[in-house]
Amino acid sequence: MRAPSRIASSSCSLATLTSDVLDRWLEAVLATPGLTALRDPAEARRVLLDDALAGLELVRRFEGSIVDVGSGGGTPGIPLAASLPEREVTLVEAVRRKAEFLERWTRELPNLHVVWGRAEEQRTETYGVAVAKALAHPPVAAEWCLPLVEEGGVVILWVGPSADAEAVSRVAERVAGELAESPAGFLVLRKTGPTPPGFPRRSGVAKKRPLA
Numbered sequence: 189m190r191a192p193s194r195i196a197s198s199s200c201s202l203a204t205l206t207s208d209v210l211d212r213w214l215e216a217v218l219a220t221p222g223l224t225a226l227r228d229p230a231e232a233r234r235v236l237l238d239d240a241l242a243g244l245e246l247v248r249r250f251e252g253s254i255v256d257v258g259s260g261g262g263t264p265g266i267p268l269a270a271s272l273p274e275r276e277v278t279l280v281e282a283v284r285r286k287a288e289f290l291e292r293w294t295r296e297l298p299n300l301h302v303v304w305g306r307a308e309e310q311r312t313e314t315y316g317v318a319v320a321k322a323l324a325h326p327p328v329a330a331e332w333c334l335p336l337v338e339e340g341g342v343v344i345l346w347v348g349p350s351a352d353a354e355a356v357s358r359v360a361e362r363v364a365g366e367l368a369e370s371p372a373g374f375l376v377l378r379k380t381g382p383t384p385p386g387f388p389r390r391s392g393v394a395k396k397r398p399l400a
């Protein structure tokens with residue numbers, strides 16, 4: 189009879205710790221200039237935390253380490269790392285000041301790692317899951333994220349209702365990917381083979397000359 193109560197109390201304290209670190213992270217994002225234009229704490233919680241966690245069950249379906257590309261102030265990567273302590277989560281962020289802010293949270297979340305750099309400059313075929321929220325137009329985000337995942341892995345893009353899934357699908361086909369069944373608010377791309385020669389294109393080229 190004792191074991192279940194120990195399990196219940198340890199999972200309860202894990203939930204408390206998770207919510208404590210996420211509350212402090214959210215406060216720090218709002219208090220740090222240049223990380224978000226949001227000022228209202230309730231709106232920030234909705235956009236930075238609740239929207240990130242809306243993808244939690246989707247991410248959980250796919251195996252492997254996770255990379256959040258263009259993490260900014262840390263979303264969706266920090267909420268995912270706090271909620272999935274058994275998964276390694278890497279935040280890739282191009283702006284040094286933001287990467288320095290993110291680095292602070294690696295002391296709180298042992299499964300969190302931070303890389304200061306651009307997606308196009310990272311080692312390819314490295315992660316099981318790449319996630320991105322508000323990184324760039326979805327076709328550009330797809331081109332940047334697909335090379336980072338191994339064959340069989342997935343890219344999960346948080347998208348708005350006007351996202352052009354057809355354009356993302358055309359880009360995915362160029363970068364060894366295919367559009368998979370995706371719940372509303374997300375586009376899921378499966379990596380079907382190794383990254384083709386010529387990808388990733390040089391830094392900035394995907395934005396200047398989008399594939400679709």
Ligand SMILES: C[S@@+](CC[C@H](N)C(=O)[O-])C[C@H]1O[C@@H](n2cnc3c(N)ncnc32)[C@H](O)[C@@H]1O
Nearest residue numbers: 258259260263281282283305306307321322323
């Ligand atoms: C609009 S912000 C979104 C941040 C966060 N994901 C969110 O939803 O609040 C886009 C972020 O992506 C970063 N970024 C843009 N292009 C990038 C690239 N090629 N590689 C890595 N980071 C990039 C920017 O520095 C910026 O912090």
